[in-house]
Amino acid sequence: MGRKDEPPRLAGGGFAAWSRDRLALARRGAEECGDVWQLEPGVYVAAAAGPCESVLRRAQDFPKASSPLFPPLKRASGTPTSEERAYAHAARMRGLRAQAVAARIGEIAPQTARFADQWPTDRDVEVLPPVRHTLAEIGVSYLFSEDAPTLLAPASQLFLAREVLVRPSRWVWPRWVPTPARRFRTRQQVAFTDALRPIVRRRRSSGRLGEDMLGQMLRPSPHYGLLPEEAVVDTLPGITVATFETPSRAAGWILLHLARHPRAASRVAAEAAALPADPAATTSAHLGNLRYTQALVSEVLRLYPPSWLLTRQAPRQTQLAGYTIDAGSTVLVCPYTAQRDAREHAEPDRFRPERWLDDAGSPAKPGAFLAFGTGPHGCEGAALAMAMLTLLTAQTARRYHLSEPTGPEPGYQVTTLEGLAPVGLRLRATLRD
Known part of the structure; x- marks a missing residue:
């Protein structure tokens, strides 16, 4: 008892x-x-x-x-102090706040449009790998701007290291045991920071810090001063993977709901028709006008929170x-x-996106x-994730009708170990008239 x-x-x-x-x-x-x-x-x-x-x-x-x-990687110079970690977190938040994301919608939109343009039509396609690649391109570009091409491959390897590390195991090893998965994680983390370090030094030596999130971290603070290089490079592997790993799971559920709810998808498509023909001309005002699309994204996140x-x-x-x-x-x-x-x-x-609208009679x-948590450990990238997911949803529905494969076998498997994801999800895209 x-x-x-x-x-x-x-x-x-x-x-x-x-x-x-x-x-x-x-x-x-x-x-x-x-x-x-x-x-x-x-x-x-x-x-x-x-x-x-x-x-x-x-x-x-x-x-x-x-x-x-x-x-943090073990080094002779030691790990960042708690005060330096707090400054690093505050600097990251400046680069990820809603106002900062809104100012860069024109950089995010073209990549979501490219994802839709490149979707093969009239055949079943496994969705999550191309979604993850697109969101990785967006996330790494948002964090590192023109230096993104250098860091995209190491960031993708960080994601792979994460996947290897969280796979189910018969044994729970103490944290100090250097298992093969942990050694692989360390190698990929070292490779990422080795690629990032010369970028940090070049920006600082040239004085051109950049307007991206990395640039925010390189600016001195009146309270903390200049953030040490080790504090910069140690804090970025996790947030880099987070910009695309969790949103990819969410995107899978969203695309599945577009396939299962054609009326809702058509309403998103009608709303998306008002987006600029040139995706680079998309602004935060255009994003704000995608009210039903945002409601649909919120409703899917309510029903299937990836975390x-x-x-x-x-x-x-x-x-x-x-x-x-x-x-x-x-x-x-x-x-x-x-x-x-x-x-x-x-x-x-019940899937009902209308519950998120504030129209009279709703x-x-x-x-x-x-879905993004709350409190001091709420998701730092919530504004970025919502922008990516809303634009990806709008651009996809604007071009295609989605459908699930026919046949007795399920088109995906639900995994719950580290997050909620429709693994192996396959969908078919047919061009809208």
Whole structure:
């Protein structure tokens, strides 16, 4: 029997059931146990909007695990200090804020148009690889501008290292064990930083720092001064991969919904018809006019948040939704169930982009939305991701009707280990009249 002040434990749950079908167990836990429930002793799931937002905003009570995918490389000169890391984060945020993204829409739009132009028609195509390549080009170009061609291949190898590192394994090795996957990760991280370092030195020596995100990081701060080179190069592998890895998963779900909901796709196409014939002439005003397209993107992100489960730790005993969470516990924050809660969204399992529009007579205003997280560790690249996904959606629907392959076999497989993705998704594009 559990204590009265601890969350209820799901009958028939546990790690074995969790590994078989995470999404189904997450939904059953929320339905049978409520807003917070226990998966295993010391492992709790925040399943509703209130507890999810509380955990994500209370970073001192529920800190993010200190195990970055690309930890600072070991060097004789040492690793960046906590103050330098804080400055690096603030500098990155200046380059990724909504205002900065809005000023560069004309750079993003042509690459999304090129993706649509190059889609082979009238045959089934595996979607995620070309989507990921396009979003990698956009993300790396946004971060590094004219130096992007030098860094695109090393960035793609960083993504591959990430994929190798997160594959399921029979063994959970201590962090200090140099497994083959970790050694591969380190080699790719070194290759990326070795390609980046001469760019940093050239920009600083010439005084032409650039207006991209790297340029923001190279500018001195009145409070911190000049950010050391090691702090610059160490902080960029993770954010570089993040600009395209998570949005690629989201794009797969969005394109699948365009195929499954032709009326919604036609409405996006009609809206996209007002975009400039020259994609480079696209501005933030054009992006703002894609209201239904943005609503569709938001609705897909609500139903299929690519980061559907976030992990936090409780270093000391604390309270959550009236329950006691013991020190050393793990809390799994579940946007997937929070965003499908009927208390937050009418008809929560129904695809209805109109819920995000504020027109008179539209359905109830939307409730919880945690697809980009919230609080101090919310997604830095949310504005960039929304711009990329909205323009990719508009340009694709503008040109094509999408459809799923016919036949008894499913056209994709759902993966949930590191994120929610339609792996192997195949779609067919037919030109619109």
